[in-house]
Amino acid sequence: MEVKSKHEKKPESGERLQKVLAQAGVASRRQVEKLIQEGRVKVNGFTVAVLGTKVCAEDEIIVDGVPVKKAEELHYYLLNKPAGVISSARDPRGRATVVDLMKNVPVRVYPVGRLDYDTSGLLIMTNDGELAHRLMHPSYGVNKTYRVWVKGPMEREALEQLRKGVELEDGKTAPAKVISRSGFRQGKPMDHKQHFPEILEVTIHEGKNRQVRRMFESVGYPVVQLERIAYGPLTLDREHFSAGNYRSLTIEEVKRLRLLVGLS
Structure with a gap:
């Protein structure tokens, strides 16, 4: 039976009924298809038993006598x-x-x-x-990049620890990508008697609580300031x-x- 809409629409407009019901949380896509085939779904008062029927946002959908709230x-x-x-x-x-x-x-x-x-x-x-x-x-391993300020200069051994992974109370971290954005890694002389702000960029894919701060604390360089500048393909234009x-x-x-x- 052809479904009559409350509003005029082109035959190919709208979303497939099973997709709309699945997105609304009625059931999984496969289970929704079964509901439709069993004649338990009505659109604008008409029973729909054909898969692929398209509906619009204005259409009233009822499953087993209960109106469906659109997603x-x-x-x-x-x-x-x-x-x-x-x-x-x-x-x-x-x-x-x-x-x-x-x-x-x-x-x-x-x-x-x-x-x-x-x-x-x-x-x-x-x-x-x-x-x-x-x-x-964590199974999707989405990269997150942070700009980190610490009192430097950082010893190379500490940087290598971060890159290899450090032991925290909830387990060892995965290797991190660590890049210095300060002049201290560009061959400039360093006075180890003084402390300067050193800026680094750190990329991790885990999501442990306060992970970046704890990583730097574990190698002896507490974070002074922390900013996330990238999440997956997104970057921050400050x-x-x-x-x-x-x-x-x-x-x-x-x-x-x-x-x-x-x-x-």
Whole structure:
């Protein structure tokens, strides 16, 4: 039977019914197909038993007599988190949170992972739970790059320890990519009696709690300042994007993130 829409639409417009139901959390795609074939799904009052039927956002869908709430439209943002802000939806102590910074977006979005209270930089905010889960899961090995300030100069032995992996109380870290961005690694003379800010870039793919800070503490160089400057294919442009600001991710950026973790 042909499904009649509440609104006129081209026959090929809209999304496949089974995809819409799966995205709304009714059941898995395979289970949804079975529900449709068994005649348990109605669209605008008509029973639909043909797979591939397309529906629009305005169409009313009912499964086993229960109206289906459509999946929320997905939103993706890049936030330049300031230091002194909590990476969570709420804080019992009443401190500012990253969600507070996103009050003007049309939907509720949540941080992908965390940045410490005192750490600034790139934070992805989204309501795409599946993407967020995969980006944070260690099995996908998504790289995260940090700019690290310590009191230097750092001994080469300490740098090599970081590159090989260091022992922490919750296990040894994977080898990290560590690059010095200071003049101390460019052949300039060093006075070991003095301490200067040394700037490094560290790339890791794990997500242990306060990992970068603990790595540097373990080799004798506590972090003075920490900023995340890259997450997977995304990078932070501080010159044109100050702390506390956010922007929508482009379609291409979202596509690259999803492909990175095996999502089409």
